[in-house]
Amino acid sequence: MSGRGAFILDGRPHDLRPGTVWYYPPGTTHDYYPLCTFHYCWLTLSGPGCGELFAMLGIAPGLNPAGLCPLHLFRSVRSDLEAESVEKRMKALADAFKILTMVEASRAAERVNPSLAGAEEYIDGNCGNAALTVSSLADLYGMDRSSFSRAFRRRCGCSVKQYITDCRLKKAAGLLTGTDLSLARISSECGMRSAHYFSKVFSARMGMSPAVFRRRNRASAGAACGKLAAESR
Secondary structure, three states, X not given: OEOOEEEEEOOEEEEEOOOEEEEOOOOOOOEEEEOOOOEOOOOOOOOOOHHHHHHHHOOOOEEEEOXXXXXXXXXXXXXXXXXXXXXHHHHHHHHHHHHHHHHHHHHHHHHHOHHHOOHHHHHHHHOOOOOOOHHHHHHHOOOOHHHXXXXXXXXXXXXXXXXXXXHHHHHHHHHHHHOOOOHHHHHHHOXXXXXXXXXXXXXXXXXXXXXXXXXXXXXXOOOOOHHHHOOOO
16 A cells, blocks of 8 residues: 565565455465555455465466555455455455456556556655656657556556645645645655645545644654555554
């Protein structure tokens, strides 16, 4: 969901970032560690046919493209697994299969659109640059703006602008919680054009002003940052 983690397979580390998923096949050791503050969701399947299921879906051991994390499905699975009824358990199973099929859909999208490989990672790493726009990304990938926007939405399930804004607000939430930087400085660090615009966008998305968010979260500096970044570690 945010941050980066190193996942180890056959003694070799692999960099897991937002927009990707890691699959440990049956019989392997789960070995990983965070490279920075790292938030992710996980799902475990057990049984003799699990390896065949992943092979059938085309999900290879190790790193796979996955698009945006379907947080609502992970929450639904967790909630339904805690219920006692058979109906809820079956719904949890259905949602788990939705998560797996979304991974394969993202793999198919990358095969169709290999030119977009790494787009999410590029945005994650450059969201603090105010010059990062839909047009600049389209130019970078050698596509016109409309074609790039459509391909990105098919790949990630959201618009380019929304993804950029989410990345900037995640970064802002971390700076508000973990630093004493002014709102003007934070808006600049996050690629926002002004402190006023930053406050307006932040308040609309988070349901509170940056100042209120900072006060409420200062006691838990270093923890998951509000609605945008936090769910599982």
